[in-house]
Amino acid sequence: MRLWSGAVATALALTLAGAGPASAADINNAKNAGFESGLANWTCSAGSGTAVASPVHAGAGALRATPAGQDNARCTQAVAVKPNSTYTLSAWVRGGYAYLGATGTGTTDVSTWTPDSTAWKQLSTTFTTGTSTTSVTVYTHGWYGQAAYYADDVSVFGPDGGGGGDQPSTIPSAPAGVTVSGSTSSSVSLAWNPVSGATGYHVYRGGTKVQSVTGTSATVTGLAASTSYTFQITAANAAGESAKSAAVTGTTTTTPGGGTGIPKHAVTGYWQNFNNGAAVQKLSDVQAQYDIIAVAFADATSTPGAVTFTLDSAGLGGYTVDQFKADVRAKQAAGKKVIVSVGGERGTVAVNDAVSATNFANSVYSLMRTYGFDGVDIDLENGLNATYMTQALRSLSSQAGPSLVLTMAPQTIDMQSTSNGYFQTALNVKDILTVVNMQYYNSGSMLGCDGKVYSQGSVDFLTALACIQLEGGLAPSQVGLGLPASTRGAGSGYVSPTVVNNALDCLTRGTNCGSFKPPRTYPGLRGAMTWSTNWDATAGNAWSNAVGPHVHGLP
Structure with a gap:
């Protein structure tokens, strides 16, 4: 049971998008984000990238980039940003291994990735700019020896950096097709149809905004078991926020789990x-x-x-x-x-x-x-x-x-x-x-739920990996x-009981954490x-x- 070793992270740690609510000033600061104008504003290494008409996620164009030899098909764009500001970086990808990231943030550079996929997937991460940062480099790339990847609808969503991005001129329409896609004893998952011109969406529970996302799905957590909730979605862009969608009702399940007579802890x-x-x-x-x-x-x-x-x-x-x-x-x-x-x-x-x-x-x-x-x-x-x-x-x-x-x-x-x-x-x-x-x-380094790599043997390794299951x-x-x-x-991987107890405290009480701070506490x-x-x-x-x-x- 205990001798497997030497693994590195080979799977994407999925996180549920949870950027803070957007304001009317928030825009997509990326230019030619949907590759409708070919590769304008983008630079791809070793001539690896080209604009294609199919497959596309939306619009008439997408990026196709092909790794070859020692080149990983890296395509970049310098994006104007505001100092001391938080941005959500996202893109839709498919095909071979695909990476998305930002460098030169002035704080912690970020990246996320996914193995090959035959369907479009959205990658998303957030970063905060430094006190003097006015430009960051966003990038996509594939991986050596892997198939070509596709990317489309890149977004650097946040305060206007002054560089001009792909901005819509009108407020988007209200989302349609809102459905409850799943529920647990403490969460309800929602999905809806994409809205043309939208750069983000807001989730309302009982008329109160509870979450903002860039994709067309969200999971609202922290709910009571066996309880019904009403939800509505709005679409947003630089011009403003749409009217609310039709309301849907989601009901949480009873407290899950098998077995009787087992202690709470x-x-x-x-x-x-x-x-x-x-x-x-x-x-x-x-x-x-x-x-x-x-x-x-x-x-x-x-x-x-x-x-x-x-x-x-x-x-x-x-x-x-x-x-x-x-x-x-x-x-x-x-x-x-x-x-x-x-x-x-x-x-x-x-x-x-x-x-x-x-x-x-x-x-x-x-x-x-x-x-x-x-x-x-x-x-x-x-x-x-x-x-x-x-x-x-x-x-x-x-x-x-x-x-x-x-x-x-x-x-x-x-x-x-x-x-x-x-x-x-x-x-x-x-x-x-x-x-x-x-x-x-016996695992080596792995991705945490924040998309960062953690080495085994620390409180961060335990809490950031547990977070994947808790948020997943x-x-x-x-x-x-x-x-x-x-x-x-x-x-390998032994830690002292003190480290185990600190990780338990971090997850249940929010105390004794390392550098990683879970998005919430999990007292259960x-x-x-x-x-x-x-x-x-x-x-x-x-x-x-x-x-x-x-x-x-x-x-």
């Missing part, structure tokens, strides 16, 4: 059904700070999708199946949940079609009945098929009922984007999902921080996980003795 620990040099434990030896104990691991069988569990009695000093079952019942009597973990670093379980999905569900449910497990943990480190794993978990839920405890332990790379199979699966089963304990170790659709109660219990528990955050109870015991239970009481004392 819980500690998960993996118990090793093998001897790898860590302290050998019986299940009864696992100390009381652990609320969920994941038995590692169930193994694949020769039947596609099916799993089995065999107690390593010899490796565990003669621990018998009857003793193990009795210890499961004793832990449950003490208010703990004991689940079986599927996969691990060397796990080869594959659920890739309807038959294997059924086999997976039936075999896991059989293990639950045989050993008394409360549920299952999905720790498949070689990828998963969202469609069929979703099918398998829903089938398991229908057999086990609402008491099923369902946890996941993806690697950091698996949760960088909501388009990843692991993230998709988590969102697909959100109504029965207990917690996702992402592994914040999971409820706070479904997010936990997974860390090694000791330096011997993983190849589930807690923390560790690999493993055995390595924790080897180190004198230092991790659980420090992190456990802190988790249980969260707001």
Whole structure:
């Protein structure tokens, strides 16, 4: 489970656009932003760019730029800006790997990117200019050896920098086609049709402006469960703001999550059904700070999708199946949940079609009945098929009922984007999902929800990556921080319990943060996980003795 290493960020950390409300003075400061005038105002490296009539996002033109050799097809424009001002930089892209960024901001330069896509995607980020900054360079580029990328409708939206941009002369019309595209227990997602000439949109809830975005979708968060809200959208540009759209009603769901009798804030620990040099434990030896104990691991069988569990009695000093079952019942009597973990670093379980999905569900449910497990943990480190794993978990839920405890332990790379199979699966089963304990170790540097790269081993790494899940659709109660219990528990990524506790405080209370500040606090955050109870015991239970009481004392 814990030895994968050396990854770099290869997926875009998606954030929900949340720029502050625009004023009447805000404009798109980019010139020829839609490439309607060819490459006027743009410079592309090594002759890599050309204006094309198809495909386009809007209008009659778009940029096509092709990386070749050591050239990454970088196209730039110098844009006039005002000092001490905040701008939203956005563009629509498709094709090969596409990057968008700004340099020379006078503060922190910014960038964001996406892997290849056959459909148009909007990239968006924000930057603030320095006290003497009057011009920034905005850019797009692709990546070496990748296919050509397309870009269209670039926007540097904010105070008028005096350079003149692509400004409309009339106020746009009110948006049409406003729909509720999704909801959770604390959020409602909206979508609407694009409006010609609009450079931004405002979201109103109950008549009050609550959000401004540059794209044609938004997610309003911080809502109460099982509650109906009305929403309207307006379109805006330099000439002003449109009338409000027709109102739509969105209703939040009930509080999500599977499992019963689990504390609001819980500690998960993996118990090793093998001897790898860590302290050998019986299940009864696992100390009381652990609320969920994941038995590692169930193994694949020769039947596609099916799993089995065999107690390593010899490796565990003669621990018998009857003793193990009795210890499961004793832990449950003490208010703990004991689940079986599927996969691990060397796990080869594959659920890739309807038959294997059924086999997976039936075999896991059989293990639950045989050993008394409360549920299952999905720790498949070689990828998963969202469609069929979703099918398998829903089938398991229908057999086990609402008491099923369902946890996941993806690697950091698996949760960088909501388009990843692991993230998709988590969102697909959100109504029965207990917690996702992402592994914040053995990963190397990764993107945070602000589009910046963070190195593992810091408070920022934990909080900025947790933010992706928290802002990407999971409820706070479904997010936990997974860390090694000791330096011997993983190849890299160990942090002291103090760092873990600081990250928990930052996310739940807004205190003890590093340089990254989450957009809001998440007092319902589930807690923390560790690999493993055995390595924790080897180190004198230092991790659980420090992190456990802190988790249980969260707001």
